[in-house]
Amino acid sequence: MISVRDLSYAFKIGKKEKENVIPVLHHVDLHVAEGEIVAIIGRSGSGKSTLLNLISGYIKSQTGDIVINGKQVSKLSESKWAEFRLEHLGFIFQSFQLIPSMTAYENVELPLVLKGVSEKDRKDQTLRMLKRVGLDQYQSHYPGELSGGQQQRVSIARALILNPPLILADEPTGSLDSENERELLNFIKELNEKDGITFLIITHDHEVASIAHRKVEIRDGYLREGSMLYEVQR
Ligand code: ADP
Ligand code: MG
Numbered sequence: 001m002i003s004v005r006d007l008s009y010a011f012k013i014g015k016k017e018k019e020n021v022i023p024v025l026h027h028v029d030l031h032v033a034e035g036e037i038v039a040i041i042g043r044s045g046s047g048k049s050t051l052l053n054l055i056s057g058y059i060k061s062q063t064g065d066i067v068i069n070g071k072q073v074s075k076l077s078e079s080k081w082a083e084f085r086l087e088h089l090g091f092i093f094q095s096f097q098l099i100p101s102m103t104a105y106e107n108v109e110l111p112l113v114l115k116g117v118s119e120k121d122r123k124d125q126t127l128r129m130l131k132r133v134g135l136d137q138y139q140s141h142y143p144g145e146l147s148g149g150q151q152q153r154v155s156i157a158r159a160l161i162l163n164p165p166l167i168l169a170d171e172p173t174g175s176l177d178s179e180n181e182r183e184l185l186n187f188i189k190e191l192n193e194k195d196g197i198t199f200l201i202i203t204h205d206h207e208v209a210s211i212a213h214r215k216v217e218i219r220d221g222y223l224r225e226g227s228m229l230y231e232v233q234r
Contacts, residue, residue: 001166001198002032002055007064009050024050025221028064034165037192037199039212040223047221048202052170055200056089057081069165086115090159090167090197094174096151098143098158104150105130105139108157115162129157133187149180156187167191169201173208185211 009025024047032038042048053059055066057073066074069088076084091097098107108129112122130136133153143151152172159167172188173181189211191197201208209215216223 001034001036001069002030002200003065003067004028004030004051004055005065007051007054007061007066009047009054009059009061009063011050023221025054025061025223028218028221028223030216030223032198032200034198035192035196036214037188037201037212039209039215040200040202040218041204041209041215042218042223043204046218047223048218049170051218051223052168052200052202056085056091056168086111086162088164088166090162090164092152092155092159092167092169092172094171096143096148096155096175098151098154100143103140103142104135104146104154107143107154108161111158111162125161129161132160133157147180148175148177149183152176152180152184156184160191164197166198166200169199171203171205172201173203173205178207181205181207 007025007028008023010021010023012019012021014020028051040048040051050059054061055068057076061074064074065072071084071088073081073084099110102110105126109122109126112125117125127136127139130139133156135150135153135157138146138150143154146154152175173184176184185208188199192199201212203209
């Protein structure tokens with residue numbers, strides 16, 4: 001599902017003469033099979049979010065090679081990336097990244113609008129998805145009128161609405177209390193087991209890592225398949 005080979009990345013800040021180069025990732029190799037839940041763990045600042053941003057095309061590297069679901073994505077143009085993301089990737093973030101001026105319904109519907117789905121189909125699918133995450137009573141609420149757990153469910157509904165085979169999650173439980181965290185983790189397991197969705201989850205939380213089939217550690221920008229720690233029981 002994901003194949004990253006020899007990927008390095010450095011941020012460049014400042015003007016040309018005084019340019020500061022901050023190396024963040026070094027020759028990263030990562031392979032995620034279809035149907036896996038893989039957790040990437042590592043200290044703050046170790047390069048986890050940068051790796052996820054590279055895998056999702058929000059930042060680009062001159063080096064290395066990224067293949068997602070059989071498609072070589074490393075050299076895609078911005079517009080092709082936008083298309084590819086809609087079709088193949090769902091995202092869950094610590095900060096939910098909902099659009100505050102849109103209702104729960106409109107946030108979940110948005111990917112269907114971007115894809116050009118007809119209004120009737122959008123309505124059917126959006127209502128079904130809101131029901132699935134237990135938010136059908138809250139469809140007219142704005143993000144600011146929802147609890148953290150409810151906002152995270154809206155963001156998951158949005159991530160799922162186009163049936164992506166792969167979901168990328170950056171600290172998905174970082175803003176949740178322990179009850180909402182447990183609920184989210186159970187839902188991720190269900191989506192993996194029943195719907196076959198592959199997950200790549202960044203976390204420094206051991207509860208989250210405990211649902212993964214495999215944990216991979218990133219240390220100061222170094223990550224190797226060999227650094228796999230242990231196989232987790234389902
Ligand atoms: P993590 O998600 O593991 O906490 P990040 O990938 O966010 O780590 O950051 C890795 C390193 O890259 C850190 O040293 C951070 O300061 C640096 N970094 C992240 N984003 C930028 C940026 N936009 N510009 C410059 N440096 C950055
Ligand atoms: Mg991060």
